[in-house]
Amino acid sequence: MSDRPTMTTTAGAPISDNQNSLTAGPRGGILMQDYQLLEKLAHQNRERIPERVVHAKGWGAYGTLKITGDISKYTRAKALQPGAETPMIARFSTVAGELGAADHERDVRGFALKFYTEEGNWDLVGNNTPVFFVRDPYKFPDFIHTQKRHPKTNLRSPTAMWDFWSLSPESLHQTTILFSDRGLPITPMHMNGYGSHTYSFWNDAGERFWVKFHFKTQQGHEHYTNEVAEGIIGKTREGYQEALFGAIEDGRFPRWTVQVQIMPEADADKTSYNPFDLTKVWPHADYPPIDIGVMELNRNPENYFAEIEQAAFSPSNIVPGISHSPDKMLQARVFSYADAHRHRLGTHYEALPVNAPRCPVHHYHKDGQMNFFGQKTGNVDAYYEPNSVSGSAAELPSAKEPPLAITGDADRYNHRIGNDDYSQPRALFNLFNDEQKGRLFSNIAAAMGGVPGAIIERQMAHYRQVHPDYEAGVRAALKAAHGYEADTISTAAE
Ligand code: NDP
Numbered sequence: 001m002s003d004r005p006t007m008t009t010t011a012g013a014p015i016s017d018n019q020n021s022l023t024a025g026p027r028g029g030i031l032m033q034d035y036q037l038l039e040k041l042a043h044q045n046r047e048r049i050p051e052r053v054v055h056a057k058g059w060g061a062y063g064t065l066k067i068t069g070d071i072s073k074y075t076r077a078k079a080l081q082p083g084a085e086t087p088m089i090a091r092f093s094t095v096a097g098e099l100g101a102a103d104h105e106r107d108v109r110g111f112a113l114k115f116y117t118e119e120g121n122w123d124l125v126g127n128n129t130p131v132f133f134v135r136d137p138y139k140f141p142d143f144i145h146t147q148k149r150h151p152k153t154n155l156r157s158p159t160a161m162w163d164f165w166s167l168s169p170e171s172l173h174q175t176t177i178l179f180s181d182r183g184l185p186i187t188p189m190h191m192n193g194y195g196s197h198t199y200s201f202w203n204d205a206g207e208r209f210w211v212k213f214h215f216k217t218q219q220g221h222e223h224y225t226n227e228v229a230e231g232i233i234g235k236t237r238e239g240y241q242e243a244l245f246g247a248i249e250d251g252r253f254p255r256w257t258v259q260v261q262i263m264p265e266a267d268a269d270k271t272s273y274n275p276f277d278l279t280k281v282w283p284h285a286d287y288p289p290i291d292i293g294v295m296e297l298n299r300n301p302e303n304y305f306a307e308i309e310q311a312a313f314s315p316s317n318i319v320p321g322i323s324h325s326p327d328k329m330l331q332a333r334v335f336s337y338a339d340a341h342r343h344r345l346g347t348h349y350e351a352l353p354v355n356a357p358r359c360p361v362h363h364y365h366k367d368g369q370m371n372f373f374g375q376k377t378g379n380v381d382a383y384y385e386p387n388s389v390s391g392s393a394a395e396l397p398s399a400k401e402p403p404l405a406i407t408g409d410a411d412r413y414n415h416r417i418g419n420d421d422y423s424q425p426r427a428l429f430n431l432f433n434d435e436q437k438g439r440l441f442s443n444i445a446a447a448m449g450g451v452p453g454a455i456i457e458r459q460m461a462h463y464r465q466v467h468p469d470y471e472a473g474v475r476a477a478l479k480a481a482h483g484y485e486a487d488t489i490s491t492a493a494e
Contacts, residue, residue, distance in 0.1 A: 009039060049309070050344050051099040054144055055110040058093035059103070059188055059240045060308040061248050062299040065115055065258065069292035074209045074262055075201035077321030079117035080292065088115045089354065090297055091311050092128075092188035092240070096147040096156075103240035104229040106184045106443065108174070111193030111215065112313040113295075116358040121350075123317035124213055125337060128185065129178075130194040131424075132278045133171040136415045137332030143168075162451045166458035169421040170279040172466060176425045179443040181223040181436055187243035189254035190222040197315070197330040198276050200323045201262070206402040210263040210275060210325060212282055214289055215256035225439065226446060245300055253298040259289035273420065276327040280424055307354045312341035320399045326406060328415075346370050362393035422465045429467050437473055445477035448484075457486060 007015045015036060022034035030037065052058075067084045079086040093110035094101060109128040114121055134143050146160040165171045177183060185191035195213030202208045224232065232239055247254060261282050263275060273280045301307035314337035315330055324330055341349045347368040349355055362376050364385050375383055382392030432440060448456060456478070463471040478484035 009036060010043075052093075052340065052344065054095050054147075055093040055112075056099045057097050057101045057103065058091045058110065058308060059244045060089060060091035060301065060311060061244060061297040062087065062089050062301065063253070063295060063297035064088065065293060065295050067258075067293040069290060071201070071260065071262075071290065071292055072203075074203055074211070074260075075321040076204045077117070077122070077201075077319055078119055079115055079122060079319070080321065086115045086117050087358065088113055088295070089307070089311060090114075090295075091308055091313065092244070096144075100237070102233040102237040104184065104224060104232045106178065106226065106229070106447075108178060108183075109185065109188065109191060111191075112311075113193070114311065114313055114317070114355075117319050118359050119319040120359060121317045121355070121357050122319045122322060123313045123315060124195050125313045125315050125333070126193055126195045126197075126213070126215075128182070128191040128193055129174060130196055130212075130214070130281045131173045131177070132196060132329065133165070133174045134168060135170050135277050135279045135329065135419075137329050137336075139168065140329070140332065143171075158447060158449060159451050159455065162448060162455050162459055166455055166462065169462050170416065170419065172421055172425045172462055173279050173428070175444075176428055176440070176466075179447065180428075180432065180440050182221065183443070184224050184226070184229055186222045186224055187219075187247075188240055189219045189244060189247060190217055192216050192221075193256060197278060197327045197333075198263075198325040199318075199330070200265075200325050200404075202321060202323060202402050208265045208323075208402050208404070210265065210268060212261040212287075214259040214261070215295060216259060218255040218257060218294075226443060244297075248297060248300045253296050255297075256295045257291060258293045258295055259291055261287040261289055263287055273424075276325050276330075277419070278327060278329045279419075279421070283427075301354075306352075310345055310349075310352050310354055312337075312345060312349045312352070312355045314338045314341065320401070323401050323404070326404075348372070364393070422462075425466045429470055437469070441473035441477035442481065444474050445481040445484075448478060449482055453484070453486070456484065460486070 007018060009015060018036075021037045022031045023029050024031060032038075065079065065084075065086045065088050067080055067082055070082045072081055078084060091110070091112045093112070094103070094105055094107040095110065096107055097105055111126045111128050113124045113126075115123075134140060143164060146157070146164040149155060150157045150160065165175055182191065193215035197212075199211050199213070200208050201211050236242065244254075261284075263271075263282065268275050271282075271286075275282060314334070315324070316334045316338045318324065324334065345352065348370055350357075351373055362378055364377055364383070366375075366383060374380070377383065377385075377393045379389050379391040381387075382389040385392070429437070429440075448459075460471050460475065463474055475484075475486070
């Protein structure tokens with residue numbers, strides 16, 4: 001007798017022959033009753049689920065968050081108390097490319113984290129940049145359309161990208177990072193992660209603080225130039241998967257130093273910039289980063305699809321002591337991420353093993369597609385609430401967060417009025433040395449190939465406001481790359 005397990009149908013019945021279909025005679029005539037064959041074909045038809053509209057291509061691993069600092073005066077979150085160790089999973093990604101896109105493309109990288117805390121899952125769904133292209137979620141679908149394929153050509157469109165960016169000066173900060181060295185890290189391990197949004201902490205005394213999260217790579221920042229990356233993509237489209245999976249298999253566990261910036265609640269009215277604006281950072285000099293611990297990735301998933309493709313991160317997942325802020329983009333993502341998962345994975349996506357909390361779960365949601373668990377209320381008779389059934393799940397009033405003060409008249413405020421979109425990109429530009437600036441200019445010029453002069457000139461006006469050297473550098477690079485000169489082309493494009 002074989003010591004191998006018996007092959008079965010999904011219903012558990014033994015399969016006697018997995019090589020030959022059931023036919024009437026050796027020359028054909030398949031029988032409908034060959035359910036093994038039907039099941040096999042039907043399953044294959046259903047192996048794909050919708051890929052993520054953004055952040056489709058990703059790489060991930062499990063690890064641990066260890067807290068070494070003491071921020072207990074700011075937050076009551078158990079996972080952030082001194083000495084706490086919390087299991088977690090990370091998924092990194094590119095933004096624009098589809099599921100089969102090459103890993104080494106110039107793009108922002110997603111930096112999504114799920115911490116399985118004893119008080120519920122806490123997700124921090126950030127990027128490798130501290131800011132974003134837009135500050136109002138109303139513009140997000142339009143922005144993403146410019147990053148995806150043109151409806152007729154089915155090609156990516158530099159014209160659409162620069163048309164949108166040049167009409168949206170709040171994008172300058174993010175595009176300056178995107179076309180700088182940090183826009184093309186050599187692996188997911190060689191980049192920082194940022195929570196990007198402003199979140200909040202609250203403590204046992206009911207005090208709220210605004211907070212930004214930073215994950216500083218301990219592997220060091222390393223980047224490829226466009227030219228080197230093109231050579232790599234010619235050899236492998238899976239360079240990040242190979243690097244991350246390989247490092248963890250070899251025991252070379254990547255680590256990030258975890259930091260927070262803390263802003264007292266009342267400061268939000270005093271800063272010259274809106275601290276809830278996702279296109280802005282908080283200057284380190286004003287709000288110094290505080291080291292609070294280390295995040296390490298140390299275990300590869302056993303099944304990529306089950307554990308990474310189905311990993312569902314959402315900023316809606318917060319725990320007592322951590323909460324949201326008036327950041328408009330964050331408020332919209334609280335809806336749109338969970339909505340995307342219900343669409344891609346189904347109503348009960350949080351019950352999938354990779355997404356399931358490691359703490360007890362008791363809720364009154366019921367039934368629905370793929371409900372593979374029983375009533376989660378503590379008592380089967382308690383399938384509604386309120387009830388008088390003993391042993392059923394009850395509220396925890398002490399988990400109530402302090403009030404979030406929101407004031408102002410409801411209106412569609414012009415989010416560009418009163419916003420300085422140039423100072424922070426200028427501060428970043430001034431950090432670059434001459435070589436870094438040179439690569440910034442040539443990366444921008446390369447990305448502007450084929451863009452009409454009128455759009456280029458609109459963007460040049462923004463670079464001029466950041467720094468005259470920025471405009472001059474991009475102009476020189478455009479001339480070198482495409483023979484572009486404003487006098488000839490901008491007129492022609494009017
Ligand atoms: P600081 O000089 O105190 O901070 C500058 C930060 O810029 C560094 O800590 C580093 O962030 C980041 N940085 C350094 N070199 C590069 C580079 N080549 N490409 C991208 N980022 C780099 O000044 P401020 O805090 O006043 O910030 C100045 C500018 O730095 C900002 O306008 C912003 O563009 C950028 N920046 C600021 C961050 C912040 O949270 N304040 C975070 C990241 C960038 P890190 O330590 O995270 O690597």
